[in-house]
Amino acid sequence: MTTANPASATPRVVSPLRLAWLHLKFQFLETVRIPMAVIGNAVFPALAMVFFVVPQDSVAGNPQFATMAVAGLAMFAVCSASLFTYGLGVAEDRALPFDPFVRSLPAGPGPRMVARVGNGAIFTLVGLLPLIAVAWLFTSAAVTATQLAAGVGMILLASVPFVLLGMAVGYSLTAKAALPVVQVVLFPLAFAGGLFLPPMMFPAWLDTLSQLTPTRAARDLLVQALTGAPANPWAWPVLVGWTAVFAALAAWAYRRDEGRRFR
Template identity: 45%
Template sequence: MALTLVHTRYQLLRTIRIPIALVGSAFFPAASMIFFVVPAAGDDPTGAVYATASMVVFASIISNLFGHGIGVAEDRAQPWDPYTRTLPVGLFPNFAGRIITGLMMMLLSMLPVVVIAAVFTEASVTVWEFLAGLVVLIVASLPFMLMGLAIGYLLSTKAALAVVQIIFFPLAFAGGLLSAPDAAPGFVKAIAPYVPSRGAVELMWAAVGDFEVNPTAVVSLVVWTAAVGAVAVYAYRRDEGRRYR
């Protein structure tokens, strides 16, 4: 645990010293709130709550894919990373430190979305619904964290940037994050239960509102989490084997 906290502190300090990275991950969800959610659903309390929950999940996807995917790839290209990887600390402290840092950066990136919803819409939740949504967000963000880690350890910085840019918007669109719960196009409804973003957003909708979760979407979220977690561990071990053996 002590080593994990050391890694977490190191990652946080590096991120805080480049604040534009946090601004970038918060921009798209906040802009979507201002230009789409506020005009379309700002006067509808239920619609505003669901739309805000969707944008929070959107912020989680962007923060984790860009923060871990590109951040890890950049770290691997720096001389400090090879040195830390040779220390006898094992896999867990480094991995756990990155995940904790990602969680904290993710929570910061969603703050503009919550503030915009509170000030410019009729969205309203109880304290318990807010806390439930926070817990659900942390759990539901795991597949995107692990996906980012897998990308970062498998690819170079340029390749990771391209892959993250290609997949983050389709994940949001295919999961129905850019439409009301029952207003997605037909083909999106057909594929949504099988992408991780749908399970994440349905759990969020259920936490902050009266929404019935599709069991298929939740099972899919669990399967995705296990699958990308295995890929992330494999990618770490593969990178370690290539560079240090």
């Protein structure tokens, strides 16, 4: 040791922005070093498109319907990636002995959470590329460049509440408990939100219920961005409201968490 110099140490935390960038860089590295995780994430929505949408001419051949189907599946991919990555991923990380070590470094929870969201967004976008390619090659789904950009922006925004919900689950439960909880939350939300079946096919009561879910709000806003079809005026307030609720839950779960390890 050449530089343990107690006198010169001034308590000055590294800026949160630099810390967030640091965490993002290393979370990204950790993720890409396990290629299967990346590939699985990228292939699933495109496969669903190939099997469930492309063979149905009435949907695949109609630009409006095909684009809506892409929007639904893209939104499902984002929900599922967010809930699994954060719900399960965070719960698993907490069980690792490296987690308490990272918590002892001079950084608050903020930069790490921001980096998780950013890392999730990167892999969400990577996961959407094959889906967009399939939709463009094999269906009549059609968007202008502006609409595509608006759609990508929208989907990143819409992923935030699901990332936060995932974190709330991940920081409150063990990995074993997080898995079933994520599944129980994800599929009803996806179905009720019209990600699998277009909400036009819903009975009136289900449609009303559906409007209150974050998935439906996100889907409608995404469809609006991609096709110009106006979304329900309540979609924004519903999405923002759920985001606030999930953010509060995630922050609460993080604060009471002390790592899963005993002593």
